[in-house]
């Protein structure tokens with residue numbers, strides 16, 4: 605994937621001279637328009653992409669005013685086709701960083717593919733440590749009423765219940781619009797096929813933790829002796845880092861209710877609905893193509909304890925899945941990047957047409973959501 609040196613030789617001499625004359629300062633102000641933008645949330649996720657054999661993301665550092673102070677640069681390959689940004693953790697950092705990027709005069713992201721590449725908790729009923737998942741739905745599971753566990757009324761299965769509803773399990777009576785996003789399923793399946801070419805990392809410690817789930821048949825996916833794999837399943841967002849069997853089951857239920865049964869509650873993280881909301885606003889003003897988003901999350905820990913352990917033991921215990929999950933972002937994700945670059949002229953330049961609804965629960969981009977109460981805009985696109 606490295607730039608072929610012969611392309612360099614084919615460059616006409618005059619523009620080359622011009623580039624030398626305007627110098628590094630002016631060149632670094634040029635508008636970036638990458639084909640792929642990798643989105644990391646924190647340092648370890650970002651570092652998974654530096655010092656790799658396939659390409660050098662530290663060849664160009666572009667300072668974008670408004671990004672988090674710890675992560676002020678977008679990092680790009682020399683030719684600018686692949687870039688990476690670190691947006692910070694949690695929903696607020698994610699939303700503001702993505703908006704900053706989309707509205708910056710230094711970026712043109714109209715034809716960019718966004719690869720969200722982060723680690724996550726994982727539902728042991730669906731997948732295991734180190735696995736790499738690709739989501740169609742992102743559900744903001746904690747966008748609900750919450751009462752303290754000690755005040756849960758008899759008959760309530762959880763302290764969480766949807767806003768505007770009277771009990772857990774009911775459809776929300778009030779929607780803020782960020783509850784559910786659906787991304788391009790055709791693109792997701794291409795990314796899934798590409799990622800499966802990657803040889804995933806695993807460790808003995810991760811295997812030992814998986815084996816602790818052997819006692820329950822419902823956790824067969826967690827105790828997978830063949831190790832991590834690439835999985836199609838959905839993701840759940842909340843600022844709160846939740847853990848445990850009861851919250852896991854409560855949010856499985858929320859995911860089902862919010863998406864009318866379509867989404868599979870699989871990975872747990874703290875940013876994706878915010879990232880998607882910011883990208884969706886950008887798509888409303890034609891600065892982003894919402895059908896070019898890939899939500900990739902690798903599993904660093906389980907979202908609930910195995911039989912015989914308490915939730916807090918599990919939450920505060922060792923996390924041997926962290927290393928493989930970080931390594932696998934690159935090992936699987938680089939195959940997705942390769943697919944997009946190698947297929948740019950034939951497929952990706954013009955986009956992969958979605959066959960499913962893409963957008964939010966309100967229908968903000970036009971069309972009718974296949975979950976929730978339907979478009980509040982009569983199916984019309986923004987004008």
Ligand SMILES: *[C@@H]1O[C@H](CO)[C@@H](O)[C@H](O)[C@H]1NC(C)=O
Nearest residue numbers: 661662663664665666677679
């Ligand atoms: C870009 O920044 C990284 C540190 O974040 C540094 O290691 C690298 O040398 C920088 N690249 C350039 C071209 O200045």
Ligand SMILES: *[C@@H]1O[C@H](CO)[C@@H](O)[C@H](O)[C@H]1NC(C)=O
Nearest residue numbers: 635637711712713714715716
């Ligand atoms: C952004 O890039 C696209 C091609 O990817 C181009 O058609 C468009 O004119 C550019 N927009 C601006 C404002 O330069």
Ligand SMILES: *[C@@H]1O[C@H](CO)[C@@H](O)[C@H](O)[C@H]1NC(C)=O
Nearest residue numbers: 803804805806807927928931
């Ligand atoms: C996984 O990564 C760790 C840490 O880099 C390394 O020690 C180990 O050999 C890798 N395992 C495989 C199966 O590649």
Ligand SMILES: *[C@@H]1O[C@H](CO)[C@@H](O)[C@H](O)[C@H]1NC(C)=O
Nearest residue numbers: 761762772773850853854857
């Ligand atoms: C999830 O929903 C099922 C079916 O409605 C219910 O039996 C169960 O108690 C719920 N679990 C939680 C933790 O809310």
Ligand SMILES: *[C@@H]1O[C@H](CO)[C@@H](O)[C@H](O)[C@H]1NC(C)=O
Nearest residue numbers: 775864973974975976977978
């Ligand atoms: C989703 O479920 C809600 C509540 O039952 C219902 O009002 C809505 O029409 C359903 N939406 C779709 C697209 O089936």
Ligand SMILES: *[C@H]1O[C@H](CO)[C@@H](O)[C@H](O)[C@H]1NC(C)=O
Nearest residue numbers: 741742743744782783784785
């Ligand atoms: C969050 O985004 C995912 C898709 O990426 C979507 O499936 C989910 O419904 C969203 N959740 C909320 C609550 O907006």
